[in-house]
Amino acid sequence: MQRSERLKWMGFLLxxxxxxxxxxxxxxxxxxxxxxxxxxxxGRPKTSVGFGNYAELLQDPIFWxxxxxxxxxxxxxxxxxxxxxxxxxLIVTSARRAKRFWRAVYFLPTLMSTVAVAILWRFVYSPExxxxxxxxxxxxxxxxxxxxxxxxxxxxxxxxxxNLWQWAPFYMIIYIAAILGIDREIYEAAEMDxxxxxxxxxFITLPLLVPVLITTSILSLAGSIKAFDLxxxxxxGGPSNSTELLxxxxxxxxxxxxxxxxxxxxxMVMFAITFVITVIVLVRSNxxxxxxxxxx
Amino acid sequence: xxxxxxxxxxxxxxxxxxxxxxxxxxxAGETSDGGGSATAGDEGGSLNLWYLSDNPTVEGAMARxxxxxxxxxxxxxxxxxxxxxxxxxxxxxxxxxxxVFLNWGGSDLVEYNKSDLILPLDDMIxxxxxxxxxxxxxxxxxxxxxxxxxxxxxVEASMVWYNTSIFDELGLSEPTTxxxxxxIIAKTKDAGYTPIAMANATQWPGSQWxxxxxxxxxxxxxxxxxxxxxxxxxxxxxxxxxxxxxxxDLVNAGAFNQGFxxxxxxxxxxxxxxxxxxxxxxxxxxxTLTSAKDEAPDMLDTMDFFLxxxxxxxxxxxxxxxxxxxxMYSVASTTANPEMAKEVLWYLVNAxxxxxxxxxxxxxxxxxxxxxxPLVKKVSDAIGAAPALAxxxxxxxxxxxxxxxxxxxxxxxxxxxxxxxxxxAMQAMYEQVSGQ
Numbered sequence: 001m002q003r004s005e006r007l008k009w010m011g012f013l014l015x016x017x018x019x020x021x022x023x024x025x026x027x028x029x030x031x032x033x034x035x036x037x038x039x040x041x042x043g044r045p046k047t048s049v050g051f052g053n054y055a056e057l058l059q060d061p062i063f064w065x066x067x068x069x070x071x072x073x074x075x076x077x078x079x080x081x082x083x084x085x086x087x088x089x090l091i092v093t094s095a096r097r098a099k100r101f102w103r104a105v106y107f108l109p110t111l112m113s114t115v116a117v118a119i120l121w122r123f124v125y126s127p128e129x130x131x132x133x134x135x136x137x138x139x140x141x142x143x144x145x146x147x148x149x150x151x152x153x154x155x156x157x158x159x160x161x162x163n164l165w166q167w168a169p170f171y172m173i174i175y176i177a178a179i180l181g182i183d184r185e186i187y188e189a190a191e192m193d194x195x196x197x198x199x200x201x202x203f204i205t206l207p208l209l210v211p212v213l214i215t216t217s218i219l220s221l222a223g224s225i226k227a228f229d230l231x232x233x234x235x236x237g238g239p240s241n242s243t244e245l246l247x248x249x250x251x252x253x254x255x256x257x258x259x260x261x262x263x264x265x266x267x268m269v270m271f272a273i274t275f276v277i278t279v280i281v282l283v284r285s286n287x288x289x290x291x292x293x294x295x296x
Numbered sequence: 297x298x299x300x301x302x303x304x305x306x307x308x309x310x311x312x313x314x315x316x317x318x319x320x321x322x323x324a325g326e327t328s329d330g331g332g333s334a335t336a337g338d339e340g341g342s343l344n345l346w347y348l349s350d351n352p353t354v355e356g357a358m359a360r361x362x363x364x365x366x367x368x369x370x371x372x373x374x375x376x377x378x379x380x381x382x383x384x385x386x387x388x389x390x391x392x393x394x395x396v397f398l399n400w401g402g403s404d405l406v407e408y409n410k411s412d413l414i415l416p417l418d419d420m421i422x423x424x425x426x427x428x429x430x431x432x433x434x435x436x437x438x439x440x441x442x443x444x445x446x447x448x449x450x451v452e453a454s455m456v457w458y459n460t461s462i463f464d465e466l467g468l469s470e471p472t473t474x475x476x477x478x479x480i481i482a483k484t485k486d487a488g489y490t491p492i493a494m495a496n497a498t499q500w501p502g503s504q505w506x507x508x509x510x511x512x513x514x515x516x517x518x519x520x521x522x523x524x525x526x527x528x529x530x531x532x533x534x535x536x537x538x539x540x541x542x543x544x545d546l547v548n549a550g551a552f553n554q555g556f557x558x559x560x561x562x563x564x565x566x567x568x569x570x571x572x573x574x575x576x577x578x579x580x581x582x583x584t585l586t587s588a589k590d591e592a593p594d595m596l597d598t599m600d601f602f603l604x605x606x607x608x609x610x611x612x613x614x615x616x617x618x619x620x621x622x623x624m625y626s627v628a629s630t631t632a633n634p635e636m637a638k639e640v641l642w643y644l645v646n647a648x649x650x651x652x653x654x655x656x657x658x659x660x661x662x663x664x665x666x667x668x669x670p671l672v673k674k675v676s677d678a679i680g681a682a683p684a685l686a687x688x689x690x691x692x693x694x695x696x697x698x699x700x701x702x703x704x705x706x707x708x709x710x711x712x713x714x715x716x717x718x719x720x721a722m723q724a725m726y727e728q729v730s731g732q
Contacts, residue, residue, distance in 0.1 A: 041386070042389050122563075125555075127555035128554070147557070150556055151557070152710060155558060236497055238497055239710050239712075240557070240706055240713075258385060259696070
């Protein structure tokens with residue numbers, strides 16, 4: 001009986017595993033192999049270069065720049081986007097009226113396709129017709145107007161702001177679900193003990209949200225390392241590589257310079273970073289959950 | 297329990313079967329498709345044509361092909377500019393790729409030929425009497441070595457388009473020297489206009505400026521020999537640094553609109569400024585006329601062009617232009633029907649096609665095509681009179697050099713580098729690429 005049960009599980013798992021293996025594991029292995037070669041695309045000869053691509057990567061200033069930009073995006077995502085999402089969740093769950101309405105309004109950006117978001121923000125930042133410069137001119141601050149996406153000093157932050165706008169609500173929804181899942185009785189008990197709203201948040205909501213915070217951190221970390229579409233549509237990684245991320249640089253090397261081996265090396269670096277960070281976060285969170293379990 | 301288990305197995309079976317079906321149906325469908333056109337022979341079949349979506353005359357040309365060749369159909373795939381290059385890169389040479397496709401000649405043809413991705417078209421020289429209808433120069437542009445691989449439809453070049461009503465209002469006339477040009481920039485700026493509309497996020501609009509300024513600065517030998525083993529002028533030559541300095545001078549003179557390095561030409565963000573009368577000038581190819589017809593037909597009455605003027609000490613003359621034959625069409629080596637594919641190609645470049653292209657406001661290369669529009673005629677005459685036509689710089693050398701050149705010109709326009717450093721970086725990449 002036990003054995004046949006196990007067979008049945010495996011039978012059910014097999015299709016998903018097959019899809020996973022064919023479309024995820026196999027391509028990762030394949031780009032790993034490709035990262036040790038020089039290849040210009042289908043129909044072109046492939047030559048092995050050993051660690052040549054990786055050695056070149058270490059000396060490539062644009063690779064380091066894109067790593068730094070990805071790091072900036074990552075930090076903003078974790079330390080600004082998640083708190084903003086949490087803040088929105090708290091505001092929406094504590095709203096006295098029309099909770100659903102506000103939830104829907106704040107969630108809208110995440111529902112929009114990235115292409116639409118990117119084009120929308122291109123309009124917002126448009127130097128001549130955009131709402132930001134338009135507002136600045138209207139209040140007489142003409143000298144504050146900028147070519148937001150066209151200057152190396154402002155482009156990265158402009159793109160990161162758009163990314164925050166798009167994704168903070170996604171985390172808001174997750175936090176709302178988690179907050180609503182917390183037993184009301186705990187709050188009632190705390191209130192009776194005289195806990196202020198802030199104390200309730202600090203000592204009840206936040207600790208009980210930890211597992212969700214970890215999950216969202218992993219999503220946010222992986223998301224920012226893979227980030228591509230919004231930036232590519234808004235700036236193509238420019239001007240002068242100022243918004244180049246690992247993923248856009250990989251695309252540039254692969255599909256502009258046709259250096260698929262070199263691009264694969266960038267991809268492997270991205271994979272390694274994501275993998276290591278995810279493992280660290282998971283291991284740490286498992287440990288802390290065990291610790292909590294022991295206490296509980 | 298037993299019934300449940302059977303149900304479970306049945307579900308797994310169905311899913312596996314469905315997956316298996318997914319796995320095989322794709323390739324099976326493709327082979328039957330390809331096989332169909334291959335065995336169809338005289339009865340007909342289908343061919344895939346990939347081209348850029350800004351070529352509205354292609355549909356008419358292919359309708360004529362289909363009418364003259366009953367049973368044959370052409371599947372049209374039109375793609376916008378920057379996506380097209382990526383799509384072609386991935387698709388060409390595969391079973392799902394095109395039979396006939398648009399390209400830009402130059403270094404692309406060399407590379408396609410090296411990888412056996414294109415078919416020689418030499419037999420067309422005789423069968424279609426090409427020397428009677430195309431100049432030797434035009435045919436030569438489609439050759440790699442002595443073999444013909446591509447045929448061109450039209451010639452393009454860039455110039456400075458200007459709004460005649462703004463020029464009239466400010467009492468300006470077309471400049472013949474660089475200092476007059478700078479003077480116009482200063483005067484239009486003082487009058488509250490953006491002197492020159494620019495959108496350089498995709499980097500090639502800036503590269504056209506660069507190519508043109510380098511031609512003026514270094515003379516025709518620069519571009520004529522750059523793709524050879526012994527370039528006459530190095531990329532870090534003082535004349536290139538001079539050309540780079542001219543870009544910096546333009547930016548410092550406030551010649552362009554704010555944030556132009558973040559604006560996208562393909563989304564019309566520079567044309568918009570020119571059409572709306574906010575910008576007095578627009579440095580762009582002669583396809584600006586075609587764009588005007590679609591986007592701002594009124595503008596056709598109030599626009600004209602001049603060529604970027606040379607300066608004292610420049611080795612080139614003001615009549616020189618930057619441009620090239622485009623679009624060109626080639627036949628992919630993977631085609632199952634080479635003869636019909638060549639026929640498709642012929643319908644894309646023949647006299648009727650040239651006529652349609654002329655109506656559109658472009659300058660066809662097919663001999664003796666009547667050009668009805670006086671402004672298009674003026675473009676055609678300017679190109680005919682140009683002592684040298686510098687190539688679009690993004691189709692001359694290897695892709696890696698192109699990326700570097702595009703990056704460095706954007707840096708120059710963004711004042712993120714110096715004229716000397718940009719020249720050095722381009723030369724360094726040139727040495728790296730040619731050393732490989």
